[in-house]
Amino acid sequence: MLEGGDHMLVLAGDIGGTSTRLAYFSTEGENLTLLVDERYPSRKAGSLKEIVSHFTGKHRLTAETACFGIAGPARSGTVRTPNLPWSVNAEELAQALGIPKVQLINDMEAHLYGIDLLGPENFEVLNRGVPNPNGAIALVSAGTGLGEAIAYRDGTARRPCPGEGGHADFAPRNEIETELLLYLRDKYGRVSNERVLSGPGLHNIYLFLRDVRHLPESPEVAEELLVNDPPAVITKAALAGRCPLCGQVLDLFVSLYGAEAGNAALRYLATGGIYLGGGIAPKIIERLKGPGFMLAFTSKGRMSPLLETIPVMVILNEQSALLGAGRCAARRKEKES
Template identity: 30%
Template sequence: MNLNPKFPLFLPGVKNNSNENVSIIGANLREDITTVGYFVSGNGGLEIKIQNNYPTKEHSSFSEILKKFIQENHLEDVKRLGMAVPGPVLEGKSNPARLGWNLDVEDFKRDFGFERVDMLNDLESSAYGMALLEDSELDSIYTSGHLERGNVAILAPGNGLGEAGYFFDGQYLRPFATEGGHSEFSPRTNVEVEFYQFLNNIYGIVSWENVLSKTGLFNIYRFLRDVKRHPEPEGLADRLANGNFVQELYKAAVEEDVLICKIALDTFLEFLAREANNLTLKLKATGGLLISGDIAQTIREYINKDKFYEKYKISDKMEDMLKNIPIYLIKTNNTGLNGIALYTAYYQE
């Protein structure tokens, strides 16, 4: 995997020969599946040698998963470890609520003997990994042909709502994390006020993550079913409860033309366009908007690009800026894993 020139990342360690041919374990820790990979650095890029998935909830700690990965693959003297986690990282520590684990880079250095351990928010890691994407892995929703100069916004609805960005320093893009998904949701129409009240009775404070995530899509669906009284076909409730909720809802909407599922997806995409607008404005992301995450990838074929773009660019005074910003949907889901390995290989102050 080599760096894409569309993403001129600030990676000063690329020029340091001591970062060549280094063995690295990268891990993307998620609520459902933890993915671990063994990488070797070289020529300013990465080569992945091994990749395994582990059901997160079946393990008491990440250390348990890490030991298993090392033993199963007979790895010895691995130099570096990088971890992408679904939450904030402060002074090398993180306690992601979705995992229930306490993580400290110093513990992994001590217990496993790594010379270097890094830990980043998962969407910041994903931002690094996006620099390894090929052009074919970018699905254009709207573009003038290339990423323009300027900051870039990243929006990723999945188990939670990830928000991050790239700061453009005039020469390089520098990824950074945010916790913007936990900012408060605001309704615009009378029906959305009803939806807000529905969520307020459940959560108290209603965040954008309560709307734009797997739980958020379920919230939209049950509001349509329980409050707006849209009929639910017989048997659908069992399928949604016992299968992959997003995939089953998508299948019902696209293959079976189930109205409540189509309205749920349309509503979700309208909210996604609105929060994309919010994030782009807050970051002044004239360089582009990147949409990632499991949900966007699952429903990609359903997205009406023209309609999404029209909803996205609505603004009180900033439409001239918004309408010229390129929008891409990321088609692959390995950016978090690849990104933390890239950071651990080449990032140096």
């Protein structure tokens, strides 16, 4: 164990399909002090090792331990990323860093470790509910992909459980969602929740409403889609009110997000709260605060009264997973000491 006053240097990473964030933290117990951090475009690198080597070579600090939260299932020290052509190996990273051991954890697990380090100013409350301090919490995180996981109370602290719930089957609730399912099934075969609740999912919904429901397309937006990131184009146009089609895309997306968050609350009996992570929710916060999200969240038949009591919050701090990876690294190093 670390003695009082001792500091430890840890390397932490939050690795997603769009961005890779790396940071050095100085840690003392549960307290993390950020020393330096950088963000890299994931798709421009051939591997995580390449990015880590650039970061460590630039800053020339020597960490005692490292932990990386990666979008994908961590199995036997290896992660094959579903949204990147990478295979990440803990032993290879440890050798490159010159340290005995590197921890690879699921990115949702890292987010859950980080939630307890965030203050009230890092959350936007969508539903105050009646939080149970001893209840489980669930994370539903839409970004490049869709992540879902839970943390439970063991009597003293929250214990995150990694998950890949975003890859569970998409279940439509009504006629339009059934048409969406059939459209995506023709395109992909199997349809997971990630096919609709993610950045690419926004584009899928747009194409469906345009090509199947025949909603008129804005020529200006159509041109922008050819040269810029489609999810960003669609979201900005919807929020600016300059594209009715984009507005309906976002409305359907918000309703689907609310429904799936409600499903997670039921699956895990998350009476401690539902947290929305990822890069999309903070950008569409005003739409999430409208009636569509919570109506879909609570529309669960006989379970609706239960859902109305469950707190729902948006995580505003984009470094929550990075903080969580740093916290995980420090905790596991202390256990080994």
